[in-house]
Amino acid sequence: MAARGRPRGFDRETALARAMEVFWERGFDNASLGELTHAMGINSPSLYAAFGSKEALFQEAMAFYVKTAGSGIWEPVDSLATARDAIAHVLDATARAFTCRDPSRGCMIVLASPQPRGSNPSISRELERHRRGNRDYLETRLRRAVDEGELPEGTNCHAIATFYATVQHGMSIQARDGASREELLGVADCAMSAWDSLTRPD
């Protein structure tokens, strides 16, 4: 199946990666088409031909972000032996991922469009859906730990998952405010120091 017509003059995935960087640094609204096309090295008709719209481009950039920056954080959650190891890993990897650019950027999922009734509610809802998914993922991992006997019956998995998700979200703001990697790792340590009392039987 050879391509008909004139071949595309740029690499789609490279352009997508550059768009992701712009959205990550500037958020959805503040990333103008001029900035995006400049970073991607193309003109706007090429952008629209390849991606459809600014919103569709963002959706793809978000998926790309999850696949690249996010996978190192969340993928090991199921494979690590204990829920404690899993959550400690999430916080540790978060501290590293949120400070992997200079200046630090925090999490694109948390910061790219924080106004649910802003200019593009569907994007805010999609990001919210994703954050909720991460929280639920932690809760599911905790429930499994209860089933496996790592944690006692009666453990409040919902509250613990919500707590650690909250810490993870807060680290995005700290990163944007210039917190160093060491400070964020310190936050992760502090959060993990609650583990024993959170999972102690009543």
Added chain:
Amino acid sequence: MAARGRPRGFDRETALARAMEVFWERGFDNASLGELTHAMGINSPSLYAAFGSKEALFQEAMAFYVKTAGSGIWEPVDSLATARDAIAHVLDATARAFTCRDPSRGCMIVLASPQPRGSNPSISRELERHRRGNRDYLETRLRRAVDEGELPEGTNCHAIATFYATVQHGMSIQARDGASREELLGVADCAMSAWDSLTRPD
């Protein structure tokens, strides 16, 4: 000193309070002048005559927010007897304040302009400065507790203050994502359950 000229036809502070609500719900960029003037019940020339510019209006709205919504959270920090009580109060009051509107809004200082290199960097910097001030305020309170003997010498006040500030920031995202007051109070409880191990002598 009677006022010359035609008297202002609206109450300046009432209008400011309404502007604050709009900025709080929509953020700086997404709050259009049309929305602002509609909520304030005035036309744009009156807005500019009374407040100067959209940015100046936001600065005043931010100060108003700190004075009203924020004071109940931060004011008791110095007067409460112990650092533990102070921090527990901050988290508890935060959970309540962030869910005092329906739908929940979280914190205007955290959410109104989260892109440091967005459309208005000076506003982002001002908000960041304020967040940093809150964090420093917690650290100062912890150092006082060390001086007074509540906490042992060698307590890592910087790390503990950063941790609790991070939790507080994360609660804004949770509130925006629809977390209930009870869930946020649960987050506050989880965070406080780390207290003993965080403040235990080495």
Added chain:
DNA sequence: TCATTTATGTATTGATCAATACAAAAATAA
């Protein structure tokens, strides 16, 4: 009364934005 001062309502300005129209370019298929 009349000049001065300040506020208000209507209408508009220039800038910026996302998205597109259009014709030329570059490939394949017949």
Added chain:
DNA sequence: TTATTTTTGTATTGATCAATACATAAATGA
């Protein structure tokens, strides 16, 4: 070669935005 298909670059569109021009209204001071 010629017709067809798709991409590219230039230029533009209509919408929306923050901010303002201007004439009128409503107060005080002389």
